[in-house]
Amino acid sequence: MPGIRVARRITGTDVAIWVTGAVLITIVVVGSVSTLASGRYTVRHWVDFLVAGLANGSVYALIALGYTLVYGILRMINFAHGEVFMSGAFTSYFLARSLEQSGMLNARPVVSILLLMALSMATSTTVAVLLERVAYRPLRRAPRLVPLITAIGASFFLQYTFRGLYGSGVRGYPQPAILDGEWGVGAMRILREQVLVIIAAALMMVLLYRFVQRTRTGKAMRAVAEDKEVAALMGIDVDRVIVITFAVGAMMAGVAGVLYALMFGQVRFFMGFLPGIKAFTAAVLGGIGNVPGAMLGGIFLGLVESVGPTLFLDGLGIPAPNQLKDAIAFSMLVLVLIFRPTGILGERLAGKKA
Amino acid sequence: MRKWMLLAALLVVAALLVSACAQRQPAGEAPPPAPQVTDDIGVLKIGPGEPVRLAYALVVAGPDETLGIDSRRGIEVAIDDMGGKLLGHPIELVGEDEGCNPEGGQAAALKLAADSRIVAVIGTNCSSAARAGVPTLSKAGFTIISPSNTAPFLTAPDRGPDFDGYFRTAHNDKVQGAVAAQFAYKFLGLRRAATIHDGSPYAESLQQVFADEFRRLGGTVTNQEAVGPEDTEMRPVLTRIAANKPEIIYYPIFIAAGANITSQARTVSGLENTVLMGADGMFSPDFVDAAGSAAEGMYLSSPDFEAFGAAYSDFLAKHQKKYGEKPLSAFHAHAYDAAMIIFKAIEKVAVQGPDGTLYIGRKALRDAVAATGNHAGLTGNLNCDPYGDCSDPKIAVYQVKVGEWPPKKVWSPE
Numbered sequence: 001m002p003g004i005r006v007a008r009r010i011t012g013t014d015v016a017i018w019v020t021g022a023v024l025i026t027i028v029v030v031g032s033v034s035t036l037a038s039g040r041y042t043v044r045h046w047v048d049f050l051v052a053g054l055a056n057g058s059v060y061a062l063i064a065l066g067y068t069l070v071y072g073i074l075r076m077i078n079f080a081h082g083e084v085f086m087s088g089a090f091t092s093y094f095l096a097r098s099l100e101q102s103g104m105l106n107a108r109p110v111v112s113i114l115l116l117m118a119l120s121m122a123t124s125t126t127v128a129v130l131l132e133r134v135a136y137r138p139l140r141r142a143p144r145l146v147p148l149i150t151a152i153g154a155s156f157f158l159q160y161t162f163r164g165l166y167g168s169g170v171r172g173y174p175q176p177a178i179l180d181g182e183w184g185v186g187a188m189r190i191l192r193e194q195v196l197v198i199i200a201a202a203l204m205m206v207l208l209y210r211f212v213q214r215t216r217t218g219k220a221m222r223a224v225a226e227d228k229e230v231a232a233l234m235g236i237d238v239d240r241v242i243v244i245t246f247a248v249g250a251m252m253a254g255v256a257g258v259l260y261a262l263m264f265g266q267v268r269f270f271m272g273f274l275p276g277i278k279a280f281t282a283a284v285l286g287g288i289g290n291v292p293g294a295m296l297g298g299i300f301l302g303l304v305e306s307v308g309p310t311l312f313l314d315g316l317g318i319p320a321p322n323q324l325k326d327a328i329a330f331s332m333l334v335l336v337l338i339f340r341p342t343g344i345l346g347e348r349l350a351g352k353k354a
Numbered sequence: 355m356r357k358w359m360l361l362a363a364l365l366v367v368a369a370l371l372v373s374a375c376a377q378r379q380p381a382g383e384a385p386p387p388a389p390q391v392t393d394d395i396g397v398l399k400i401g402p403g404e405p406v407r408l409a410y411a412l413v414v415a416g417p418d419e420t421l422g423i424d425s426r427r428g429i430e431v432a433i434d435d436m437g438g439k440l441l442g443h444p445i446e447l448v449g450e451d452e453g454c455n456p457e458g459g460q461a462a463a464l465k466l467a468a469d470s471r472i473v474a475v476i477g478t479n480c481s482s483a484a485r486a487g488v489p490t491l492s493k494a495g496f497t498i499i500s501p502s503n504t505a506p507f508l509t510a511p512d513r514g515p516d517f518d519g520y521f522r523t524a525h526n527d528k529v530q531g532a533v534a535a536q537f538a539y540k541f542l543g544l545r546r547a548a549t550i551h552d553g554s555p556y557a558e559s560l561q562q563v564f565a566d567e568f569r570r571l572g573g574t575v576t577n578q579e580a581v582g583p584e585d586t587e588m589r590p591v592l593t594r595i596a597a598n599k600p601e602i603i604y605y606p607i608f609i610a611a612g613a614n615i616t617s618q619a620r621t622v623s624g625l626e627n628t629v630l631m632g633a634d635g636m637f638s639p640d641f642v643d644a645a646g647s648a649a650e651g652m653y654l655s656s657p658d659f660e661a662f663g664a665a666y667s668d669f670l671a672k673h674q675k676k677y678g679e680k681p682l683s684a685f686h687a688h689a690y691d692a693a694m695i696i697f698k699a700i701e702k703v704a705v706q707g708p709d710g711t712l713y714i715g716r717k718a719l720r721d722a723v724a725a726t727g728n729h730a731g732l733t734g735n736l737n738c739d740p741y742g743d744c745s746d747p748k749i750a751v752y753q754v755k756v757g758e759w760p761p762k763k764v765w766s767p768e
Contacts, residue, residue, distance in 0.1 A: 041597050048623065052589040163415075170417045170610050170644040182621070191621050264586045265617045266644045268417055268610065274584050306590045314594075320580035322591040323553055 021338045024331055027312065034315030041310065047188050049307045055194040055263060057302020058201030062256035063279035064286070064294035065208060066128075066249030072225040072289040073245050075144065079151040080131055082276015083158035084250050086269065087127045088120035089257030090162055093173055093267045095119050100174035109176040113196075113258070121254035127158065128250030129243055137239070155276075163269040170268045173261040197259045204255050205295050208248065212291055221245055225289070278329070285333055287346025296344055304332050391705050393715030395495045398473055402710035405446035408433075408696065409469070409496075411462040411477030411487060413454040417610045420638040420682040421479050422451070425501045427681070428689030429476055431672050432697070440697055441704055441712060448472070452483040454608065455554075455583075459483025460490070467494035473714055474498070474696045476689060481505035481556040489516035495716040497723055499696060499744070500524060501689035502634075505555040506563075509742040519720040521738060523688040523695070523731070525657065525747035527556070530633060531563025531606075533749040533767055534655045538602050539571040541751075541765050542629060548577040548600035550591065550615060552607040560606040560633055576600045583611055588618045596624035606633030606655075613644035620648050629653070637684040637752070639759040649754045656684045657733065658750035658766050666732045680760065688745075691731035695744065699723045 035041075063085050070078045096116055099105040105112045135154045139147045179193040212218040223231040224241045232238050260275065261267050278301060286297025308328040313321035336344060391397045400406055410429060412422035426449070433445050448469070450462035459478055466475060467490050474497040478484045484503045491498050492515075500508075500522040507513060509522060538544045547568050551557035558580075565575045576598035579591050592615070595603060603625070605615050612632055619625050630652040632641075637656040642649050659666065666687060673681060699722035705713040726744060729736040734746025750766035 041594075044623065045593055045597050048593045049590055052587060052593070056587045168416050168419055169640050170613060172613070172643045172646045175646065189623055260586075264614060265646055266586075266610070266613060270417075270584075271586075274586075306587065309590065310594055320551075320578060322594065323580035323582060325585075325590075326582065 017338050021335060024335050027316070031312040031314070031316045035311055036315070038315060040314070044189065046307075049310065050303065051190050051194055053303035053306025054299065055197045055302070056306060057282075057299035058198050059256050059260050059263070059298075060275065060279045060282045060302050061295045061298025062201050062204060062252045062259070063275055064282040064298045065205070065252045065291065067280050067283040068286070068288055068291060068294040069221075069245050069249045071283070072291075073221065073228075073242060074136075074140075074147075076136070076147050077151065077280065078131075078136075078246075078249075079148070079276070079280075080135075080154040080158060081128075081249065081253060082272035082274075082279070083155050083162075084124045084128045084131070084272075085253040085257050085260075085275060086267075086272030087158060087162065087257075088124035088250075088254035089173075089261045089271065090166065090267050090269070091123040092116045092120040092258055093171055093261065096174045096261075105174055106177045109178040112176060113262075116258045117255055120258045121251045124250040124254035124257065125247045128246045128253075132243060132246040137242075155273075159269055159272070166269065168269060170266050173265050173267050175262060175265055179262060193263050197263055200255065200259055204252055208252065209291060211248070217241070217244060281329065281333055285336055285343055287340075287343030290343070290345045293343055293345035300344070301329055301332075305329050308332070389705050389707050389713060391713035391715055394717040396716050398471070398712075398714045398716060400443055400471075400473075400712040400714070403443070405444045406440045406473055406700065406712070407446045407448060407469070407471045408693070409466050409472045409475045409477075410447065410449035411452045411459070411466060411475055411483070411491070412449065412501075413452050413458070413479045413483070414449070415451045416453060417640075418454045418480070418608050418635075420609075420640050421454070421502065421635070421685065424638075424681055424683035424686045425476070425479060425689035427673060427677060428501065428686035429693045431669060431676065431686075432690045432693035434672065434676070435694075436697055440700060441706060442710060443712060445697075449477075452478045452480065452487065454480040454483060456482050456486035459485070459487030463487030463490035466496075467491060470494075472496060473700065474719065476501060476692050476696070478503060479685070480554065481508060481559075482554045484508055484520075485555055488520050492516060492519050495519075497521070497696065497699070497716070497719050499692035499723070501692050502685040503556075504530060504634075505559050507555065507559070509739075511741055513741065517742070519716075521692075521695075521723055521742040521744050523691045523733065523736065523744050524685065525745045525749060526743060527560045527563050529747040530655055530749050531560045532567040534604060534606075534631060534633065534751070535564045535567035535571065535573075536767060537653070537655070537751045537765050538604070538629070538631065539568060539573050542602070544601040544629065545573045546576055546598075546600045547573055547602045547604060548579065548595045548598065549575065550579045550581060550595075550603065550605040550607065552581055552583045552611055554583065554607070556635060557605075557607045561604060564604050564606070581607075581611055581615075583608065585611055586614050588615045589622055592619055592622040592625060596622050599624060600628060602629040602631060604631045606635060608635045609638060609641045609644060612636040613641055613646075613649075616645040616652060617648040631655070631751075634684045638682060640682075642754055642756060642759065647756055650756045652754050653764070654752050654754060654761065655749055656752055657687070658748040658763070659687075659760075660750070660763060661734070661748040661766070662687060662732055663730065663734065665730075669732055687732040691729070691733055691736060691744075694731065695723055695726050695729055695736070698729070699726070 066081045182191045220236045282297035282301045283294045286293030305325045309321035309325045414422040452458045452462040479502045481503045498520045502524045504527045549561035551561045577595045634656045702722045703718040726738045738744040752761040753764045754761045
């Protein structure tokens with residue numbers, strides 16, 4: 001109605017949110033300024049923090065893609081995705097061990113790493129497709145909470161299957177000698193394994209982006225994400241597209257599994273849990289359902305975890321800040337969601353679909 | 355129709371139950387006169403032929419399982435040495451996994467506390483599990499002996515009634531942390547140290563004792579950092595440490611995170627030649643496997659196996675025969691001693707009825723364990739103090755060589 005001003009009322013919740021945001025920003029700014037002013041860390045140290053964060057963040061990003069793709073299409077959080085990642089990494093461990101024993105891992109490192117990735121991707125894809133067929137498809141018409149709980153159950157099932165099959169100990173993942181050592185330019189310094197992780201992750205992300213944007217199948221995926229019923233009316237086989245979506249997400253997780261194992265040198269049945277949670281956070285941070293958002297969210301989270309404890313808290317004189325890195329990462333999530341409730345690149349889903 | 359079948363089935367079940375109950379109590383036989391045993395917190399009655407039930411709460415699953423399996427084997431060998439029998443009753447061993455964390459300790463304790471036939475508990479392995487679980491076990495009236503808890507507060511004079519009936523055969527962190535600091539300062543001649551813990555009471559107090567002792571000797575502690583037990587990316591925390599150029603990093607944590615720190619430390623600039631040192635929580639071949647070649651040459655403190663008595667070599671022979679391998683971790687002998695102390699105490703306090711029924715006063719059992727003196731155990735000559743410390747602490751430092759287990763002893767105090 002013209003002439004009548006509708007003033008948006010400011011509620012107590014709004015005030016609380018703004019105060020939280022302001023406090024977080026103040027801590028970040030004050031902490032960063034005093035850390036940098038103290039001069040305790042040189043440029044070289046900061047580069048080390050950034051590179052470690054970038055490498056770890058690339059892995060988060062790859063896993064986050066699986067969450068975001070599935071969410072985009074089914075509006076469902078596949079909490080078993082961390083275990084899809086673990087199953088690939090764990091299975092490739094056995095191949096890595098035999099490659100190491102036969103000497104091939106060091107004689108032909110490139111072929112070996114490609115083989116490991118192929119096996120890891122195949123395992124992850126099989127697990128994810130079976131999961132979709134057995135656990136999720138029968139529940140597609142069920143209320144939204146049902147597949148969510150099923151996903152958590154599937155996650156435990158996979159974890160304890162691997163524990164039952166291969167035991168619960170930590171296993172050392174063999175490292176090819178070619179990944180030892182580092183490259184340096186002046187104060188810059190980067191480990192070879194970090195180079196591999198960053199490049200491989202970037203390549204996979206570019207491939208995925210092109211796949212979604214440029215191919216017919218990618219177009220079908222986007223159509224199903226837009227509206228399942230209409231897509232079906234246009235002659236798109238929705239079930240097939242959903243299976244492909246799970247498979248593509250799982251391939252990303254498979255590659256991430258090998259990269260993670262090569263970077264940290266160990267696998268165990270529980271290894272998927274924490275990266276899974278972190279990647280889910282990354283997907284939300286970037287705007288869940290949005291492919292570039294998941295990449296951005298993953299890298300952002302990796303950087304915050306690596307740089308944050310020292311940059312934000314060292315200057316405030318907080319002892320042993322690294323044990324607070326998860327708290328920092330989740331505070332950043334809160335901060336981002338205060339100002340952009342749909343994530344960094346999130347679409348406005350609220351009215352449209354959710 | 356269905357209802358009738360259900361009713362019939364119920365009747366059959368009821369009839370079976372009644373007959374089963376009736377068989378238990380043969381009519382016409384008077385119960386034998388029972389000896390009068392009274393106790394402040396209850397008397398455990400073990401009928402003729404019934405087993406003496408000993409429980410364990412050890413970390414027998416998960417990444418730190420070698421620690422718990424190693425301890426359990428110590429108990430099993432002790433039971434074998436008793437001939438599987440105590441005062442004519444078979445010894446039965448039951449147990450729960452304590453997960454090496456507070457939640458696991460709590461869950462294991464609740465499960466065990468529900469079983470009133472248990473006489474005593476050997477556990478926990480991890481101090482974090484003990485903090486959460488021991489109060490529950492103590493309230494259930496059990497006697498508890500830990501083979502590997504080392505956090506000082508568990509046997510501190512102000513530990514409170516929650517820890518009544520708790521003892522340990524493991525050395526207190528106060529001993530191990532100090533030995534590690536003396537090794538770094540005196541033997542290696544290092545003056546700058548950094549420490550990392552994982553928030554567990556074990557690691558936190560151990561690194562604190564180390565830092566205090568290192569400062570007291572005249573050294574500088576450059577960093578006291580912390581990580582999470584599930585963390586994998588350690589380079590940021592190591593980079594922080596590298597900025598202050600320590601000569602040694604002491605991280606007395608557990609296998610998974612410890613292996614990550616070990617393998618990543620060498621890749622952080624400034625730490626290429628820094629000495630690495632851990633403690634008995636990582637004293638396991640699993641750790642060396644997970645850390646890979648980076649573990650070469652690092653130091654681990656652990657009980658001094660060479661200082662153990664002659665009986666220890668007998669124990670090793672039995673262990674080899676029973677399990678076909680060397681001990682997996684550091685606390686099998688402490689677990690053996692814990693079991694033996696309990697058996698000896700039960701022999702002392704148990705009252706035997708004419709039909710072979712055993713009556714064990716729970717408070718009396720605790721008092722008997724507390725009175726343990728000059729017990730010739732595998733780990734030395736054990737004497738319990740009023741707050742539950744029973745150990746004869748002998749610590750040595752070992753140096754890891756990849757592909758070889760156990761590692762070689764390089765130093766012990768004195």
